[in-house]
Amino acid sequence: MPNIAYINGEFLPLEDAKISVEDRGVQFGDGVYEVVRVYGGQPFQLEAHLTRLARSATAIEVPFPLTTSEWESLIFEGIRLSRYQESKVYLQVTRGVAPREHGFSLALVPTVLVTIREMPLPDETRETQGVAVITLPDIRWGRCSIKSLNLLPNVLAKQQAMQAGAFEAIFVREGFITEGTSSNVMMVKDGTIATPALNDHLLPGVTRQTILDLAQEAGSVVEERDILQEELRNADELFLVGTTIEVLPVIQLDGHSIGNGCAGPIAKSLLARLRAVVAQKMM
């Protein structure tokens, strides 16, 4: 079985998987999700993703439907059935199926959906040459630390970025950057790595934490703090981090070059360190 889905207790080819039209995930985006990267058949940082999934579900009062070991068995079974070595696992928990009313019963049975898709090889040109980004006002709600299915502002911002010939849009709230549409943002100035401190306006990225830990282990100075939009333009380096993009250098922001206009050495070395950790876990 190549691309596969698990829904309502069974694994199916992805194209055969169906969900009720009255699922609240479909009607309201009433649910939470995760994306986990699988390297060499091994899910990376699974525990951190499952912890965040549980936290997101609890934050929106959806009963967490499986134990950690049940999730693990499900995910490993999916990876085995898919036979992919390199894949991304999508986990989704919605509030369940009910006639369409905004209010909900706490007794609803959550819907669990898992999909496993092959991960394309890393885009080496993108990684080595870096990407362009734009900034856009952060018009999202006040609880962006929940990984909710409600992604309309992210979707529209990403589309705007693509139409502008950029890879990603970085959100700006009251003059400070928060995060990308599906990534966290880091900058380097005078050798110090800075990233926005965690609060309700951004997702506590699993990769963000991994990269901060790796940077600290390598002896870099790391700051988690408020970052003004103007600071990005004057950064020596700028990069995006996330589960599927790993560490992606940014060379242009709103049409202006960052640093010397090339992918920076710190982003490159952090990507190499991340890959080394991945390689170690696969052994």
Ligand SMILES: Cc1ncc(COP(=O)(O)O)c(C=O)c1O
């Ligand atoms: C809004 C947002 N911020 C940050 C991230 C990066 O998080 P992670 O490193 O856990 O993938 C994502 C990932 O999809 C995201 O959607």
